[in-house]
Amino acid sequence: MKDVKNVSRRSFLKGLGLASGGLIIASGTTLFVACEPKDIVEFNPNLFVQLNSDGNLILVASRSEMGQGVRTSLTSVIADEMEADWDRVSIKQAVGDAKYGDQNTDGSKSVRLLFEEMRKIGAATKAVLITAAAKKWEVPASELRAENHFVIDNNGKKIGFGDLVEIAKTLEVPKDVQLKDPKDFKYIGKYLPSKDVANLSNGSAVFGLDKRVDNMKFAAIKRCPVAFGTVKSYDKTAALKVKGVIDVVEIPMLRKPFGPLGGVAVVATNTWAAFKGKEALKVEWDLGDNNAYDSEEYMKQLTANVHKKGKVAKTVGDVEGAFKKASKTIESTYQLPHLVHAPMEVPNAVVWVQGNTCEVWAPTQEPQRTRTEVSAFLETGEENVTVNVTFLGGGFGRKSKPDYIVEAAAVSKAIKAPVQVVWTREDDIQHGYYHTVAAQYMKGGLDKDGKVTGWLHRFALPSIASTFAPGTVDPAPFESASATNVPFEIPNMQVETGEAPAHVRIGWLRSVINIPHGFAINVFADELANEAGVDPLEFRLNLIGSDRIEETKNEYKYDTARLKHVLKQAAKNADWGKKLPEGHAMGLAVHYSFLSYVASVVEVSVINNKVKVHNIHSVIDCGLAVNKNTITAQMEGAAIFGMSLAFYGKITAKNGAIEQTNFGDYQMLRMPQAPKIYVEIVENNEKPTGVGEPGVPVIAPAIVNAIFKATGNRYRTLPLKDHKLV
Template identity: 35%
Template sequence: MVATAAKLKLPDPASVALKPDSAFTIIGKSKGGYDSPKIVEGKPIFGIDVTVPGMKYAVFVKPPVYGAKLKSANIDAIKTLKGVTHVFTLQGYGDFHSLQDGVAIVADKWWYAKAAREQLEVVWDDAVGTSHDSATYAAKAKDLAKTMGAAVASNGDAEAALGKATKRIEAWYEAPFLAHVPMEPQNCTAKVTADGVEIWAPTQAPAWGRPHVAKALGVAEDKITIHMIRCGGGFGRRLENDYMVEAAAIAQKAGVPVKLVWTREDDVAYDYFRPGNYHKLEAAIDGGKVTAYKARAITFGRDGKVAQGAGIGPHDFVPLVSPNYALEQHLIETLIPTGYLRAPSSNALGFVHECFLDEIAGALGKDPFTLRQEIVDAAIASPRPVKDGERGPAYDPKRLKAVLASLRTRSGWDAAKSGNGIGYGVATYFSHRGYFAEVAKVKVDDDGNWKVLKVWVVGDVGRTIINPSAGANQVEGSVMDGIGEMMSEITFDKGRAVQSNFQDIPMIRMSQAPQVDVHFEISDNGPTGLGEPALPPVIPAVCNA
């Protein structure tokens, strides 16, 4: 049918009448999630539920220090334990996206494999991690902040404006490393035969995993079939497919189909963490306006290049604040695996710059909402030209202007009264082509415990919300994710993660979930995504409150 259709003559586009929005019967109408009833009923639809005939269960023990090498293990002793069918080592090849050194334990049941793991004694060569810990990183960041970094973006003369300013504001911000911690730990089922490799994986990017499996197993990519199974949460973690490579490699060496299931501790220890970063910020104030803005970011690198997920680009909001600005970046070399967490880069930079903007508003004696509107108005009056070599989505301040006006009304900002432990905060961000602004109402008790009571969200993602119900769900989920991220951090000690499970990585609970008011500001622009842009503003909005 496809081959026949490909031969049909295309009509003249000018003669094709498109269906008007008013005639849509699916687009723009709320539809429930296809799998929602199955999820509510506890149906086995996730990767961790997959079973295939003849399947065994596996755990894979990797070094607690990233990049460490396996020296020895009591493999013969583990082979004698109840239910254990195979124990062997696998050797990595230096690609942190793929297979690492480790010991595989295969058993008739997963519990047998886990119990055997607890008796495994492994010796690692882990000297590589000696200098990689949170305290060392923080000290390096402080030192680097004293010197000029590599230029990322600039306009005008920020140094001159800072030098002659009647008032200067300086601040130091830190954003921590974060783990993804999806509710379903990493898992994968794999079968390797002479005919090829078959994989069942809860992955966000199966095509990215295929070449890694091919390299680790020494098979052609066209011999690998990947079944994409529903994920129990991903948030960017399952863009990486290390667990897929591990399952396939174990199945190949064991000679039987294998389901690999990570423990929660594995899931935390071997995450691809949201990179931490540090920021020295300076602003100049003259005549009631921000005349200069300078941001020196210290983030992380690997092999001399910006680490995955650690990039800071010229379009990351700073240029909007002042006509004179400078954005610089230093790198701290790390062996910690880093990756993409929902709203990559923006989830940290939104906090940093939007909170500093509130400090600037305080120094100016201005309402923080009004200051943001003035900055947007100035950007409309004097558009910033895109310089040669710069890339990134075009920013239209007129769209954010409409979003802010709508939010000010919906949130009742001008009538909101802070006091008695109640505060209100506002923040905006242009992220992943979405224009969002949010107001948070927060209560702090006498012991310093805080709770977000309500969040108002207004966003512009174009002319059409394909599924309004799913759209609101994405925004509400982004708000909950952002608030949850404020409750934890990952720290490191000599190359290994200190935190390991929910006892030291608290998740937001239902009793902590705020009311969320969602409104989409419809504009005459093509629709863009909703998975990312509602998250960055909620963190600074809560902090500013």
């Protein structure tokens, strides 16, 4: 590999001033580690740990880093159980390979699923090192302990981990090991800084877009403006006249969940020439069936579908009967538009196909799926495809789908050279996997005391399942779950779904279905509170009702006491009910997603019909908080992400084509609008649960509820920009 530097032993030692050495993280590529075999002995007790005889410890991160801090979180768990010195740890990014277990980095589940496994790996490595010292000193292992990269006996005699490598290599790694008492955690549960923070602040971290390979070409692809349209013909004359353009090749469309959309690629000696060549390229399209997609008309259709009876997804009691008996019923309809991920780093990939082998360097959340898709495209075995995972400049679900990587494989195969395919920002906005568009109808019944006796939630939204099984019109079970598992103690409840055919690729975007459901449920609960004349906090706590464990199909129990606790804490931290300046008001929302409990209280002002968010108080209960630094950062980021979608998020389609183009018309929140964000992490020793996503769904409804309090205006559609509030 070009970017792994061969550093002579002498210059290396001089550079780091170490007594012995041989390992370096190549400059500019902290994801790859090179070894100089001389003198250094390696101990690899398992796939995730490499301890060198100089004491340097290389821990493998199997999940992709996209800003959620997963490289640090996962490896710090190993280091903690191992009693390693964190300063001696460097992190190596795993290639895509099933031997590492599932590497799919989405669903806020990396730490949740790998925590115990990483602990066991660390503990087993510690145990074998202790055994090695016992053997060397000829004492029972029970008289020894490990501490900060040393094994120590009762008299304080010490030996460094590195010095135990030779013996440890000869020993068997134990399978059953004793894990630490959580009260003894050194790194877990602390505010541990990211290992990557320096390289992410000085330009040396290598993202996919920064990857360079000798003789690498650059390519941009012109795709049909309408999803699944195809190339009729193209004229490459003008494109080939652009200085730097080398070639023009057609890319096939693969109608698979993660297949390329197809199109025509312009290959050049630099990115800009590829972009210019793409602009000059003339393509005639067969626009296909989605040509008529008009998102405004489509919303009318979805809305009609929720204004009539749908398919029942859940029913408790007799909701129609409850409405008949109610002293008051209210109805509301909520409409939310498509969104697109727009990570700061556009989709891109470097691929080099050589005969039947292939090497990939890409910012991907799903390296194994990438391997499968690329090898299927090339009709070669997976063992012939190497997928190197670079840093991701944001993912948010977009980079779970390796269509852009298969594109690069197609271009590399055609031109017989390594190539970097780079999407323009316009490509990213217009050819994405869109967050669903949703219509939701809610009806509630109140008795004479203001208690909710009936709850009907009907929704229609194109399903993610349509991306896997074209023609799907009904939601997948997981897309109903965040509506059916609403934790309200209401005797009569019903959830229904309406049909919604998809006309663009539908994908998952940070917090997924919880965005529409979290919005409708939280805003409607606020409307009911207002109708009942009860304070929204008190009303919501009553709605959640008694402390109880709701039935779940997994080991994680849905605990209403934990849900109420985050809400109470958020309200307490925000000083809910305090007197606020003229035009200011607070709003709240609470939502359970990715097995975590989150509540936010926001303070807004609406002055001259312009909304400003001043403060956000968020509380998360994600079980044992593995890295509080990361969790706090994720909750801050989720608040900003939630504000962006509340203020600006809207993708529309006309004649099948996406109308937005770039950050000028698909806007993001910027610094002057960023509020003060306060995060509390609930302390407990429950199993760790999701962090990256659950902070998002509460933000938009909390803002809408606060605006209502401030103005008396209820906004049931987003974004707020459409209401001229921003």
